[in-house]
Amino acid sequence: xxxxxPDAPPLRKLGRVAAGLSMLSANxxxxxxxxxxxxxxxxxxxxxxxEPAPGPETFVYDASVLFYKESGSRVQAIEPVFTIQNxxxxxxxxxxxxxxxxxxxxxxxxxxxxxxxxxxxxxVREKTTSTQVTSTxxxxxxxxxxxxxxxxAKSTYSVPANTLPLASFHDxxxxxxxxxxxxxxxxxxxxxxxxxxxxxxxxxxxxxxxxARDLNQKNTTLSLAINLEEDISxxxxxxxxxxxxxNSQIGGGHDTRTTYGVLAGVSQTLTxxxxxxxxxxxxxxxxxxxxxxxVLSVVDPTSGxxxxxxxxxxxxxxxRESAYWGNKLALGPTVxxxxxxxxxxxxxxxxLTTEVSEQVPLGGSVYIKPLYRHYHQSAANFFAYxxxxxxxxxxxxxxxxxLSRFSADTIGGKIGVRVFKTGEFYIEGESYRQTGARTVAGxxxxxxxxxxxxxxxxxxxxxxxxxxx
Amino acid sequence: MxxxxxxxxxxxxxxxxxxxxDRAIAARIGAAVEAEARRIESKFSRYLPDSVVGQINALxxxxxxxxxxxxxxxxxxxxxxxxxxxxxxxTSGILRRAWTFDGSDRVPDAAxxxxxxxxxGWGKVRWQDGVLTLRPGMEIDLGGIAxxxxxxxxxxxxRAESDVPVLVNFGGDLCVSGPRADGGRWRVLIDAxxxxxxxxxxxxxLEIETGxxxxxxxxxxxxxxxxxRYSHILDPRTGMSIVGAPRAVTIAAPTCxxxxxxxxxxxxxxxxxxxxxxxxxxxxxxxx
Numbered sequence: 001x002x003x004x005x006p007d008a009p010p011l012r013k014l015g016r017v018a019a020g021l022s023m024l025s026a027n028x029x030x031x032x033x034x035x036x037x038x039x040x041x042x043x044x045x046x047x048x049x050x051e052p053a054p055g056p057e058t059f060v061y062d063a064s065v066l067f068y069k070e071s072g073s074r075v076q077a078i079e080p081v082f083t084i085q086n087x088x089x090x091x092x093x094x095x096x097x098x099x100x101x102x103x104x105x106x107x108x109x110x111x112x113x114x115x116x117x118x119x120x121x122x123x124v125r126e127k128t129t130s131t132q133v134t135s136t137x138x139x140x141x142x143x144x145x146x147x148x149x150x151x152x153a154k155s156t157y158s159v160p161a162n163t164l165p166l167a168s169f170h171d172x173x174x175x176x177x178x179x180x181x182x183x184x185x186x187x188x189x190x191x192x193x194x195x196x197x198x199x200x201x202x203x204x205x206x207x208x209x210x211x212a213r214d215l216n217q218k219n220t221t222l223s224l225a226i227n228l229e230e231d232i233s234x235x236x237x238x239x240x241x242x243x244x245x246x247n248s249q250i251g252g253g254h255d256t257r258t259t260y261g262v263l264a265g266v267s268q269t270l271t272x273x274x275x276x277x278x279x280x281x282x283x284x285x286x287x288x289x290x291x292x293x294x295v296l297s298v299v300d301p302t303s304g305x306x307x308x309x310x311x312x313x314x315x316x317x318x319x320r321e322s323a324y325w326g327n328k329l330a331l332g333p334t335v336x337x338x339x340x341x342x343x344x345x346x347x348x349x350x351x352l353t354t355e356v357s358e359q360v361p362l363g364g365s366v367y368i369k370p371l372y373r374h375y376h377q378s379a380a381n382f383f384a385y386x387x388x389x390x391x392x393x394x395x396x397x398x399x400x401x402x403l404s405r406f407s408a409d410t411i412g413g414k415i416g417v418r419v420f421k422t423g424e425f426y427i428e429g430e431s432y433r434q435t436g437a438r439t440v441a442g443x444x445x446x447x448x449x450x451x452x453x454x455x456x457x458x459x460x461x462x463x464x465x466x467x468x469x
Numbered sequence: 470m471x472x473x474x475x476x477x478x479x480x481x482x483x484x485x486x487x488x489x490x491d492r493a494i495a496a497r498i499g500a501a502v503e504a505e506a507r508r509i510e511s512k513f514s515r516y517l518p519d520s521v522v523g524q525i526n527a528l529x530x531x532x533x534x535x536x537x538x539x540x541x542x543x544x545x546x547x548x549x550x551x552x553x554x555x556x557x558x559x560t561s562g563i564l565r566r567a568w569t570f571d572g573s574d575r576v577p578d579a580a581x582x583x584x585x586x587x588x589x590g591w592g593k594v595r596w597q598d599g600v601l602t603l604r605p606g607m608e609i610d611l612g613g614i615a616x617x618x619x620x621x622x623x624x625x626x627x628r629a630e631s632d633v634p635v636l637v638n639f640g641g642d643l644c645v646s647g648p649r650a651d652g653g654r655w656r657v658l659i660d661a662x663x664x665x666x667x668x669x670x671x672x673x674x675l676e677i678e679t680g681x682x683x684x685x686x687x688x689x690x691x692x693x694x695x696x697x698r699y700s701h702i703l704d705p706r707t708g709m710s711i712v713g714a715p716r717a718v719t720i721a722a723p724t725c726x727x728x729x730x731x732x733x734x735x736x737x738x739x740x741x742x743x744x745x746x747x748x749x750x751x752x753x754x755x756x757x
Binding site for chain 1: 518542545552726734749
C-alpha cells in the first residue's frame with residue numbers, strides 16, 4: 001500500500017477544529033523554540049506553591065510521636081500527636097488534632113546550688129499528697145509526713161552539695177484542637193478554631209478567628225487573626241502568695257490568666273521561585289504568670305549560703321510584640337526556608353531567632369532537610385539567680401533560666417520518604433543547646449565559684465506518617 | 470544519499486534520515502535529534518516518576534507550578550480540549566484501568582467505568598497562571614502530544630545543526646525539513662496498520678515532501694465481544710469505547726503536534742471519521 005502526499009501542496013481550507021489546531025500548534029512550537037534560545041535549563045521544572053493544599057474531598061492523616069529528652073536526667077517526654085484534615089468539595093477544611101503527653105523527670109526548682117547539702121521542706125495540703133509533684137526529689141530521697149491535727153503535710157527532699165536543685169515530677173497532658181475554615185468567596189477564607197489542654201494542675205482553653213484574602217491573582221495574601229487564651233492554674237499545694245516562704249502553709253486556691261492576641265500578615269509571591277511572608281504579632285496577657293513551684297534562694301550577703309527560699313513573683317501583666325520575616329526559595333531542585341524573627345516584651349526580653357533549612361531531594365522518593373536555628377535573648381529586667389538577705393525585696397523576681405540572657409543553637413534534620421504513592425514517612429531529629437552566663441560578677445561568698453546557669457541541652461526525635469487519601 | 474541513525478526512545482523505534490554524503494554531519498544531526506528525543510522523554514514520560522508528568526501525577530491534589538516549557542504543553546492540551554469540545558483530554562488515560570486490551574473479550578462493566586469517571590475530565594483540573602492542580606487520584610498523560618512534540622522539536626534541532634535535508638521518524642510520527650536534496654520526496658516504511666492477523670496490509674510506504682505525517686490507531690489493541698470490535702480509543706466524556714472507529718487514521722499537516730491531535734480526534738469520531746476529516750479539510754488516509 002502506498003500513501004502519497006498530493007502533488008500540489010494541499011489547499012488548506014480548514015474546518016473549525018483543524019484551523020484551531022493549526023494555530024495552536026504553530027504557537028506551541030514557536031514558543032518552545034524561543035524558550036530553547038533563552039536557555040531555560042536552569043529553571044526548575046516543578047516549582048513550589050504558596051499553598052500546597054490537597055484537592056477537594058481529601059482526607060489528610062498525620063500520626064507522629066515525639067520523643068524529647070533533656071540531658072542530666074531532666075525532663076523526658078513522649079508525645080503522640082494525631083491530626084486529621086478533611087478538604088471538602090466547597091473549599092472548606094475541617095481539621096482536628098489530639099495529643100497525649102507523658103512527662104517525667106526533674107526540673108530546676110529555682111534555688112541556687114550550695115557548697116552544703118540543701119533540704120527543701122514544703123507544706124502541702126494533705127489530701128493532695130498522693131499527687132504531690134515533689135513527693136520525691138530528683139537528687140535525693142523525699143518524704144511526706146502528716147502534720148498531726150491539721151489538713152497539711154510536710155514534704156521534704158534533699159539535694160547534695162554543689163548540685164543544681166531539681167524537683168522531680170510526673171505529669172500527663174491531654175490536648176485537642178478543632179478548626180473549620182471556609183471560603184466566603186473564591187478569594188476570601190475565614191477560619192475559626194477552638195482548643196483545650198488539660199493537665200492535672202493546669203487547664204488551658206484557646207479560641208481563634210481569622211480572615212485571609214487573596215489579591216493580585218493570588219500572588220498576595222493578607223491575613224488578620226485574633227486569638228484568646230484562658231489559663232487556669234491549680235497548683236497541688238495551692239497558689240503561693242508573691243515571695244511567700246517555701247515553708248509556709250499556702251492559702252491561695254487557683255488563679256487564672258487571660259491572653260488576647262492579634263496577628264497581621266502578608267504573604268507575597270515575588271517570583272516563581274521566591275515567596276516571602278511578613279507577620280506582625282501583638283499580644284497582651286493579664287493574670288497569674290508565675291511558676292507556682294519555683295522558688296528563689298535568699299542568700300547570706302557574706303557567705304553566699306542559702307538562708308531560706310521564697311516563691312517567685314512575676315508581673316501580672318505582659319505585652320509581647322514580634323515581627324517575623326520568612327522566605328521560601330526554590331533553588332534548582334531544592335527548597336530553602338530562611339527566616340528571622342524579632343521579639344520584644346514589657347518584661348524587658350528582646351530576642352532574635354534566625355533559621356535556615358533546606359529540603360534536598362535525594363532522587364527517587366527520598367528527601368532530606370537539614371536545619372540550623374540560632375536564638376539569642378536578653379534577660380527579663382527582674383531576672384535574678386538569687387536574692388540577698390541584706391537587700392530590700394525587689395518588686396518582682398524569678399530565677400527561671402528561660403527569663404535569663406542566653407543563646408540557643410539548634411541543629412536538626414529531617415528525612416522523608418514517599419510511601420503508598422500519596423503518603424510520607426518522616427523522621428526528624430533536633431539537638432538543642434542553651435548557653436548562658438554561668439557565674440554572676442560579684443556574687444557573694446560560695447556563689448562566686450558555683451555554676452548557676454540551669455539552661456538545658458535537649459535532644460528530640462519525632463517520627464510520623466502522613467497519608468493523603 | 471541518505472544516511473540514517475537509528476535509536477529507540479519513547480517506547481518506539483526512532484530514526485533520523487539525513488540526505489547528504491558527509492557522515493560527520495549526519496552523525497552530528499543524529500546525535501542532536503536523539504538528545505532531544507531523550508530530553509523530552511525524560512521530561513514528559515508518565516512512566517518516569519521524576520519526570521514532570523510523573524511528579525504532577527504523584528502530587529495530584531497539590532498545586533504545582535510548572536516550568537515554561539511544561540506550561541506551553543499543558544496550555545496546548547487545554548486548548549485542544551476546548552477546540553475539540555472535550556474530546557481530546559489528557560486526563561483520560563486513567564480509563565485504561567477498566568480496559569485490558571489483550572485481544573480477549575474482557576469488556577469492563579459500566580460500574581467499573583463509572584467509578585473511574587470522577588477522575589477523568591480536564592474540567593475537573595485547576596489550571597491557572599502556570600499552576601496545575603489535579604484532583605487526588607487523577608493523572609495526566611501526554612501520550613497524544615509528547616512524541617509528536619519531540620519529533621517537531623528534534624527537527625528544529627537538526628536544522629540548527631545544518632541545512633541539509635532531514636527526516637525525523639519517531640515511531641510513525643514523522644516530519645521533514647523539506648524536499649530531498651534532488652527535490653524529490655522522502656519514502657518511508659511505516660507500521661501504520663500492523664497486522665490484524667487476517668489482513669495483508671502489514672505496513673505502508675509513505676511518501677512525504679514537506680511538513681509532517683502522523684498515524685493513530687493500532688489494530689492489535691481492541692476488545693472483540695459478540696462480534697463487535699471495541700477500539701482502544703475511549704471517549705473521555707463517557708469512558709466508553711468509540712464504536713466504528715477506523716483501524717488507523719493517517720494525517721498530513723505542517724507539524725507533528727497538529728497532525729497528532731487531528732488523527733486522535735478523527736479516530737474519536739468513530740463512524741463519522743471520514744465525514745469529519747472531509748469537513749475539516751485535512752489531508753488524510755483512513756484505513757478500516
